[in-house]
Structure formats: structure tokens, C-alpha cells
Amino acid sequence: MASEGASRRATGLTRRGYQWVRERSLPIAALVAGMVLLVVFYFPVAVVFLEGVVVDGLPSLAPLREVLTDPFYVGVLADVFARPTATGEHLDSLLRWAATGFARPSLGLIGFTAYQAVLSTVASVAIGLPGAYILARYEFRGRRLLRSLTILPFVLPGIMVAIGFFAMFSTNGPLNALLGVFGVAPVEMLFTLEIIVLAHAFYNAPLVARLATAAWEGVDARTVETARSLGASRRRAFFDVLAPQLAPAVLAGTVLTFVFTFRTFPIVLALGGLEMATIEVWIFSRIQQLDLTTAAALAIVETVISIGVLALYLRFESRQYGAGQAPTQIDREPLLPSFRALFRPSRVAISVYGVFVAVLFIGPMVSMIAESLTGPNGLTLSHYAFLFDRQSGGTAFQIKPWPAVRNSLLFAGATLAIALPTGIVVAVRRVRGDRGGVLLDVLATAPLAVSGIVLGIGLLRGLVFGLPLPGGWRLQVTGGVAIVAAHAAATYPFVVRNVAPAIGRVDLSLVESARALGASRVRAMVDVELPLAVAGIVAGAAFAVAISIGEFNSTVILAEGGDYYTMPVAVERYLGDRTLGPATAMGTVLLAVTSASFVVIDRVGGGRGDRL
Known part of the structure; x- marks a missing residue:
């Protein structure tokens, strides 16, 4: 009898635990999405930013000061940043500039x-x-x-x-x-x-x-x-x-x-x-x-x-x-x-x-x-033959076309598997105004403000080199996984901006009716909202795949090993060697693959990807 009572209590606890998870599955999914973004975006970016504000292990604004006071970077504003309180002298300089007829000033790199x-x-x-x-x-x-x-x-x-x-x-x-x-x-x-x-x-x-x-x-x-x-x-x-x-x-x-x-x-x-x-x-x-x-x-x-x-x-x-x-x-x-x-x-x-x-x-x-398709003597396929020669193991170039195509497609598929569910969860939470919507709005926008180069550096310095963990463990993400992480961070905002309008067009009363009939929040989302928002979801998926295939900024940082080159990196390498013919041949292949991946936006998605 005692064992039977313990069994019933265990079963009751299991059911209550399941019910608790079922009722809170969407917030849990949002938390998971946030953790994914923390690992693949915010942590790498923070690693880069710390390089600019920490010197010899101590906080310091010296690197920023050096940039903002160097005429090479800020031009005529260097003196303003170096002596911000000298307003009288800066005003005199402004008047002298006006007296010269507003001659074009030195802009510097940032200008x-x-x-x-x-x-x-x-x-x-x-x-x-x-x-x-x-x-x-x-x-x-x-x-x-x-x-x-x-x-x-x-x-x-x-x-x-x-x-x-x-x-x-x-x-x-x-x-x-x-x-x-x-x-x-x-x-x-x-x-x-x-x-x-x-x-x-x-x-x-x-x-x-x-x-x-x-x-x-x-x-x-x-x-x-x-x-x-x-x-x-x-x-x-x-x-x-x-x-x-x-x-x-x-x-x-x-x-x-x-x-x-x-x-x-x-x-x-x-x-x-x-x-x-x-x-x-x-x-x-x-x-x-x-x-x-x-x-x-x-x-x-x-x-x-x-x-x-x-x-x-x-x-x-x-x-x-x-x-x-x-x-x-x-x-x-x-x-x-x-x-x-x-x-x-x-x-x-x-x-x-x-x-x-x-x-x-x-x-x-x-x-x-x-x-x-053009050579010194007219039409030719020699540039494409050149690519096939490299594929068979030529030594003049280390970049082989097929691995670059394969990597681009594999990375795009893996990127889609991460960016699409993350973007959908963020979009639903954002549009429906659930708790944390403002924070998620910021999360959905921040990657647009950070360049792929910065993200690539952060992943390289943080996860690729390895992050020490307690107990002697080390978190390390290398090779294709690091590239996929960079692509997912870069593409998921476009998923959010295509899915959110589609979710917003769904009649909320349909969701409430499903909830009234006993459906959980996630079940209502999966059975009601997402099918009605499929146009935006497909559009977001197409954006994620196409942008991942064409991503160059972060990939060129992370794909230093020839095994992880993608099509854009291969094109840049061919062009860097001043081989325009092979570069255009590889670019044509890239154009075909990118266009084919994106054509579903209006054929399947109904042309609803109007927002970004």
C-alpha cells in the first residue's frame, strides 16, 4: 500500500510537472532562444568590445581616445574630441572655415x-x-x-x-x-x-x-x-x-x-x-x-x-x-x-x-x-574547365569549387535550423505583447547594428580559441559550427521581420478560441497561428538561406582553413589573384545557387515578405 501511494504521488508530480511545462512552454522557448543568441551573438560581440575598453587587464578608454583624437580617423573633429571644453577655439575655427567658403574639410576614415x-x-x-x-x-x-x-x-x-x-x-x-x-x-x-x-x-x-x-x-x-x-x-x-x-x-x-x-x-x-x-x-x-x-x-x-x-x-x-x-x-x-x-x-x-x-x-x-564564357578568342568554357581542374587537385590554387558549393549549402541548411525557430519564437513573443516583448524587440534588432566582421572576430577570439569553464573544462566552437553560429546571428533578424507581420495579421480571436477549447499556448501557436502565417515563415526561411549562402563578412574571418571555404570566399580568393575569368565563373555558380534558394519567396510564400 505504501509503495502504491508513493507511485500515485510520483505520477501526480509528473503530471503537474508536465502541466507546468506545457503552460509555460512558450516562455521556456523564448528563454532558449535568448540563450542561443547569448552564445552565438552577445558573448562574441562583448569579447570584441572588451578588447577596446580593457588594457592590461584594467578598464581604460585609452583605445577609444586614441581613435577619436586621431585625424586619420575623425579628420577635423580630432581637436574637438581632444579638447572638448575649448569651445571658444572651436568656434573660431568654425568661423574661419565659413570665411573660406566652407571648403571641404578633412573627413577622416569615419567621416x-x-x-x-x-x-x-x-x-x-x-x-x-x-x-x-x-x-x-x-x-x-x-x-x-x-x-x-x-x-x-x-x-x-x-x-x-x-x-x-x-x-x-x-x-x-x-x-x-x-x-x-x-x-x-x-x-x-x-x-x-x-x-x-x-x-x-x-x-x-x-x-x-x-x-x-x-x-x-x-x-x-x-x-x-x-x-x-x-x-x-x-x-x-x-x-x-x-x-x-x-x-x-x-x-x-x-x-x-x-x-x-x-x-x-x-x-x-x-x-x-x-x-x-x-x-x-x-x-x-x-x-x-x-x-x-x-x-x-x-x-x-x-x-x-x-x-x-x-x-x-x-x-x-x-x-x-x-x-x-x-x-x-x-x-x-x-x-x-x-x-x-x-x-x-x-x-x-x-x-x-x-x-x-x-x-x-x-x-x-x-x-x-x-x-x-569569354576568352581571348571568343566564347569558351575554359574558365569553368579551370574550376574543374582545381577540383581534381591542381596545386596552383588551393580552393576547390565543389567543397565551396557543398559548404555553402550545408551551412545554409544548418543556419535555417537555428535561425527559423529562433526567429519564430521572438516574432510571436514580440507581436503578441507577452512579457519581455520590449527586450525581445531589442534582441531582434541588435544584430543589424553589428557587422559580420565584428561578429567573426568575436567568435574567433571567444569560442574558436576556447572559453575556460569551471572544473578545467573548455567551451570551444570551431570550423563549420562557428560559421553556422555567425550566419544564424546574422540571418535571424530577417526571419523576425518577415514572420512578425504575418503573425500580426492572424485574427487573435482564433487563438483565443483554441485556448478556450483547451489548447495550450504552444498548441494554439502551432495549430492556428503558424499555418496562417506560413507565407511570412517561408519568406523568412528564404531570406535566411539566401543570406547565409552569400554571407562573406564573418565567413572570411572564420574560414581561414581551406576545408571551410564557401562560395563567396572562393570568389574573393580568385579575384584577389586577379583571375577574373575563374572569379566570374564561380560568381555565376553562386548567382544560380542564391537565386534558386530565394525563388520560393513569392512562389510558395505568396509574396508577403514586404518588411525587413
């Missing part, structure tokens, strides 16, 4: 990074907004496909885009060949600020266009119609009614573009080199020189600036969420209702814009593919 980011942002918005206008206001054959393709450049690997621009704008590239037909001298654009700005616009103009298009399609048409019925002109209705509804999306795209171009690395590394170095490129250079203290100090400055700008992004993003989905939309008009419409000024302007966009967005990719 130049911000300057090129501003130029790149202006170019991206200027190119992206007309595209958003066309996609939102006009109906034409292929509009949906074109709208789907607007996000594809954003997920293409940066090193591959650099290869495309290198092939198109080189001295012997298609652009100069075309100019030669018209008797125009060759234009030298490589290793200039202009080519960097154009390459950044290639990336971010489609992002601006997609965000603005989604906002434009969500505008309540009745507000515009009411303004027109009250006598407002088309222009007045645009600026007074339409523009305020579009502003949050446009500003969010603008701010996000600045952050991405401020933290630029592969584009500048390939097209600008150290002559056009940004903070990210110089951090990489300092690491190669084993100057980790300066690299850490620069990383802290870069991250602080990025976080400050991202705070604006979160503000604009929250206004987008608050706007909701409009019940009616502005009707689209046919782009070409008749042949005579071809000669209307607006249609001529659209045609000119279309030609420019085709040159900017299609030209580099076509040039890369054409370069991979």
Missing part, C-alpha cells in the same frame, strides 16, 4: 564612411522611389514578377555583385566597349567613389522600392478620393494625403539603407580597396596586422553610430505596423493603354528610367556571366 553612406542612401532613394511609383500606380504585363524580383538584389552576395560591377565597368568591359562605338574615350570607374555608390544603389534601391511599393499599395484610396472631391488638385492630394501615409515606409527604407551602406565591406574591398577604405575595411586590415585593440575601438564606434540610426528605423517601423492594412487601394492605370501613349512625356520618362535600371541592375549580372 568618409558616413559620407559615402549618405551618397549611397541618396542614390538608392532617388532610384528606388520612381520604381515604387511605377509598380504601385501602373498595371502592365509582368508587374507581379517584377515586383517579386525587387528584393532579389538585396540577398545577392556582395562579393558577387562586386564581380559583376568589376566585369561591366572595367576598362575593357561592356560599358566602355559601347562608349567606344560612339567615339567616346574609355571611362575609368573602378576604384572610385562613384562605382561604390552605384554598387550600393544596386543593393538598396530595390529595398527602398519594395518597402515604398508595399506602403503605396496599402494606402486607403478613399482618403485621396475625398481630398479630390473637396477640390484638392492631384499634387495637393499627393503632398497632403498620400505622402504622409508613405513617409514611414520611405524613411524606414532610407534609414536601413544608411545602416547597411555605413557597414559596407565586400563592395568597398573589391571595388575600392584601401584607397576607399571604410570603417569595416579598415577593421579587417587591422585584424590582418594583429592590431586587435584598434580594431575593437573602431568596432565600438561603428556599432554605437549604427544603433543610434537603427533607433530611428524602429520608430518608423512601428508607425508602419500601426497603420495596418487599408480596406481599399488606389486603382492602377494601364501603363500603355494605346500606341500614342508611348509619346506622352510621362511614358518617355518611364522608358528612360527603365533603360537606366536595366543597365544598372541587369548589366553587371549579364556582364559577369558573359565574362565567365
Whole structure:
């Protein structure tokens, strides 16, 4: 009898324990997600930051002071940071500068990074907004496909885009060949600020266009119609009614573009080199020189600036969420209702814009593919044969193509297995406003403010070298596991930003009904919320896979051993040896793999990945 009573008590405890876990499974899942982020993101980043504020085992701001008072890094602001209380002298210097007609001051490395980011942002918005206008206001054959393709450049690997621009704008590239037909001298654009700005616009103009298009399609048409019925002109209705509804999306795209171009690395590394170095490129250079203290100090400055700008992004993003989905939309008009419409000024302007966009967005990719198939004597497959020769064990190059392709796919699959569930849990907690939602919002955004180079250094210094544990144990993460950890930290914010809007569109009463019928919170999420949010989940998965395949910043730090090279690293190695043909061949393979992995976003996901 005693043993039977003990057995019943044990069974009761087990049931209560199971019930306790069942009722709290979502908070437990959020805690696990937080622990994953702590290990793969926050701890490595903290390791880097400590390098910049700890000297000889003691806290010190000397590394930061050295950076902020060095004209090489901050230009004319060096004296301001060195003597912040000398306001009178600084004011006199400002007046003397004004007297010289505001001559261009010395910007320094940090100032130049911000300057090129501003130029790149202006170019991206200027190119992206007309595209958003066309996609939102006009109906034409292929509009949906074109709208789907607007996000594809954003997920293409940066090193591959650099290869495309290198092939198109080189001295012997298609652009100069075309100019030669018209008797125009060759234009030298490589290793200039202009080519960097154009390459950044290639990336971010489609992002601006997609965000603005989604906002434009969500505008309540009745507000515009009411303004027109009250006598407002088309222009007045645009600026007074339409523009305020579009502003949050446009500003969010603008701010996000600045952050991405401020933290630029592969584009500048390939097209600008150290002559056009940004903070990210110089951090990489300092690491190669084993100057980790300066690299850490620069990383802290870069991250602080990025976080400050991202705070604006979160503000604009929250206004987008608050706007909701409009019940009616502005009707689209046919782009070409008749042949005579071809000669209307607006249609001529659209045609000119279309030609420019085709040159900017299609030209580099076509040039890369054409370069991979061209040799001194015309069409050839020798560059692809070169890759196969390396695969069979040639000694001239240590990088073999198939292991790079295999590694990229394996790392992408492992990244998806970590980033997708982590992103889903964070998105559900964030949208449903559960306890800790504000903290999770910060967790979901922080990786966007930290560069892959910094994360790669942190993983290298922390987990790859090993972390001592009590009892003589040592936590060590090396090789492909470290690369997957870096990719997961970089990609999960994009999962959150695709899943969260989809979760937000699910009717909460359906979840409450499931709970009322006895379903646990997790069961309601799995059986009700996630199936209804599958479009956003698939979009987030596609982002995670595509970005992982193209991730270069952290991978180039962690994949120093040839066994862990990925396709982007292989492309950069071929290009570094000035072998443009094999680099373009490997870039073409990378383009095919990345595009194939991302095509599911609109075919399976229903085209709902409008937010980032």
C-alpha cells in the first residue's frame, strides 16, 4: 500500500510537472532562444568590445581616445574630441572655415564612411522611389514578377555583385566597349567613389522600392478620393494625403539603407580597396596586422553610430505596423493603354528610367556571366574547365569549387535550423505583447547594428580559441559550427521581420478560441497561428538561406582553413589573384545557387515578405 501511494504521488508530480511545462512552454522557448543568441551573438560581440575598453587587464578608454583624437580617423573633429571644453577655439575655427567658403574639410576614415553612406542612401532613394511609383500606380504585363524580383538584389552576395560591377565597368568591359562605338574615350570607374555608390544603389534601391511599393499599395484610396472631391488638385492630394501615409515606409527604407551602406565591406574591398577604405575595411586590415585593440575601438564606434540610426528605423517601423492594412487601394492605370501613349512625356520618362535600371541592375549580372564564357578568342568554357581542374587537385590554387558549393549549402541548411525557430519564437513573443516583448524587440534588432566582421572576430577570439569553464573544462566552437553560429546571428533578424507581420495579421480571436477549447499556448501557436502565417515563415526561411549562402563578412574571418571555404570566399580568393575569368565563373555558380534558394519567396510564400 505504501509503495502504491508513493507511485500515485510520483505520477501526480509528473503530471503537474508536465502541466507546468506545457503552460509555460512558450516562455521556456523564448528563454532558449535568448540563450542561443547569448552564445552565438552577445558573448562574441562583448569579447570584441572588451578588447577596446580593457588594457592590461584594467578598464581604460585609452583605445577609444586614441581613435577619436586621431585625424586619420575623425579628420577635423580630432581637436574637438581632444579638447572638448575649448569651445571658444572651436568656434573660431568654425568661423574661419565659413570665411573660406566652407571648403571641404578633412573627413577622416569615419567621416568618409558616413559620407559615402549618405551618397549611397541618396542614390538608392532617388532610384528606388520612381520604381515604387511605377509598380504601385501602373498595371502592365509582368508587374507581379517584377515586383517579386525587387528584393532579389538585396540577398545577392556582395562579393558577387562586386564581380559583376568589376566585369561591366572595367576598362575593357561592356560599358566602355559601347562608349567606344560612339567615339567616346574609355571611362575609368573602378576604384572610385562613384562605382561604390552605384554598387550600393544596386543593393538598396530595390529595398527602398519594395518597402515604398508595399506602403503605396496599402494606402486607403478613399482618403485621396475625398481630398479630390473637396477640390484638392492631384499634387495637393499627393503632398497632403498620400505622402504622409508613405513617409514611414520611405524613411524606414532610407534609414536601413544608411545602416547597411555605413557597414559596407565586400563592395568597398573589391571595388575600392584601401584607397576607399571604410570603417569595416579598415577593421579587417587591422585584424590582418594583429592590431586587435584598434580594431575593437573602431568596432565600438561603428556599432554605437549604427544603433543610434537603427533607433530611428524602429520608430518608423512601428508607425508602419500601426497603420495596418487599408480596406481599399488606389486603382492602377494601364501603363500603355494605346500606341500614342508611348509619346506622352510621362511614358518617355518611364522608358528612360527603365533603360537606366536595366543597365544598372541587369548589366553587371549579364556582364559577369558573359565574362565567365569569354576568352581571348571568343566564347569558351575554359574558365569553368579551370574550376574543374582545381577540383581534381591542381596545386596552383588551393580552393576547390565543389567543397565551396557543398559548404555553402550545408551551412545554409544548418543556419535555417537555428535561425527559423529562433526567429519564430521572438516574432510571436514580440507581436503578441507577452512579457519581455520590449527586450525581445531589442534582441531582434541588435544584430543589424553589428557587422559580420565584428561578429567573426568575436567568435574567433571567444569560442574558436576556447572559453575556460569551471572544473578545467573548455567551451570551444570551431570550423563549420562557428560559421553556422555567425550566419544564424546574422540571418535571424530577417526571419523576425518577415514572420512578425504575418503573425500580426492572424485574427487573435482564433487563438483565443483554441485556448478556450483547451489548447495550450504552444498548441494554439502551432495549430492556428503558424499555418496562417506560413507565407511570412517561408519568406523568412528564404531570406535566411539566401543570406547565409552569400554571407562573406564573418565567413572570411572564420574560414581561414581551406576545408571551410564557401562560395563567396572562393570568389574573393580568385579575384584577389586577379583571375577574373575563374572569379566570374564561380560568381555565376553562386548567382544560380542564391537565386534558386530565394525563388520560393513569392512562389510558395505568396509574396508577403514586404518588411525587413
